[in-house]
Amino acid sequence: MDGVLVVDKPEGPTSHDIVTWCRRRLAAKKAGHAGTLDPMATGILVLVIGRATRLAQFLSGQAKAYDATIRLGVSTDTWDRTGTTVSPTWEGPWPDAATIAACLSGLMGARLQAPPPYSAKKIDGERAHRLARSGKAFSVEPAMVELHDCEVVALEPPFVRVRLRSSAGFYVRSLAQELGQRLGCGACLESLRRTASGAFTLAEATELIVLDADLAAAAARLIPLERLLPDLPAVQLNEEAARRAGHGNEVTLPDGAADQALDIAPAVRLFDPDGRLLAIARRTERPGVLHPVVVLK
Numbered sequence: 001m002d003g004v005l006v007v008d009k010p011e012g013p014t015s016h017d018i019v020t021w022c023r024r025r026l027a028a029k030k031a032g033h034a035g036t037l038d039p040m041a042t043g044i045l046v047l048v049i050g051r052a053t054r055l056a057q058f059l060s061g062q063a064k065a066y067d068a069t070i071r072l073g074v075s076t077d078t079w080d081r082t083g084t085t086v087s088p089t090w091e092g093p094w095p096d097a098a099t100i101a102a103c104l105s106g107l108m109g110a111r112l113q114a115p116p117p118y119s120a121k122k123i124d125g126e127r128a129h130r131l132a133r134s135g136k137a138f139s140v141e142p143a144m145v146e147l148h149d150c151e152v153v154a155l156e157p158p159f160v161r162v163r164l165r166s167s168a169g170f171y172v173r174s175l176a177q178e179l180g181q182r183l184g185c186g187a188c189l190e191s192l193r194r195t196a197s198g199a200f201t202l203a204e205a206t207e208l209i210v211l212d213a214d215l216a217a218a219a220a221r222l223i224p225l226e227r228l229l230p231d232l233p234a235v236q237l238n239e240e241a242a243r244r245a246g247h248g249n250e251v252t253l254p255d256g257a258a259d260q261a262l263d264i265a266p267a268v269r270l271f272d273p274d275g276r277l278l279a280i281a282r283r284t285e286r287p288g289v290l291h292p293v294v295v296l297k
């Protein structure tokens with residue numbers, strides 16, 4: 001079994017829990033995911049199964065979209081509703097939608113973002129959330145992320161609902177924390193639902209309870225390797241080039257395959273003569289020469 005299964009994750013289990021379910025129930029020797037969701041979060045969790053695990057590095061780096069509800073007037077140590085309150089009760093007036101939108105606008109674009117202290121980030125090999133719960137002092141290095149779009153969808157104080165699209169690695173909990181600081185009233189993440197991950201949307205996602213009840217349906221929902229990473233250009237190789245690529249050797253682009261899309265793409269999908277996805281390759285310094293970085297043979 002090789003491919004991607006898009007799960008509509010329920011609130012409660014961790015992403016690791018869902019991967020464990022996949023290995024056990026689907027008898028998958030290899031399984032992983034392409035982007036963690038916190039236990040309280042719901043929505044798209046992309047499971048990579050079999051040889052698709054080799055593509056996780058490409059799938060996890062794609063943009064994400066979310067619907068988030070932020071609670072104003074409360075700050076917690078986890079930066080979401082599951083944590084302990086660390087701020088006094090807000091007694092001032094609630095900010096209006098225009099003020100909130102202006103604060104969010106100031107957080108748009110590429111910038112360094114501080115991850116939450118309770119996160120899956122590793123500090124000297126240890127997860128940050130474990131260090132935080134043990135009471136150990138540590139610091140988490142900020143990471144470069146990008147907030148592409150963010151709009152206020154509804155405001156019913158103390159709750160504000162926002163819809164956003166961001167780069168991989170972006171923490172919506174950090175966005176809630178930053179918004180509360182800018183507004184001066186404090187804030188934390190109340191709920192989060194991932195609505196898209198790269199090319200995957202909720203239309204392709206299936207609830208875990210449905211998959212668990214019907215394993216045949218789960219297998220039928222598997223997205224094959226050939227349909228993955230559609231944003232990357234595709235090149236079909238002849239038999240000799242496919243043989244070389246299958247052994248990780250460099251190949252020359254077939255006549256007529258060179259175009260601008262290949263020149264600017266971060267990677268290229270290589271297909272064998274039968275239309276099977278063979279490898280993911282990157283351009284070399286030599287024009288028209290590709291080097292396989294992931295071989296799926």
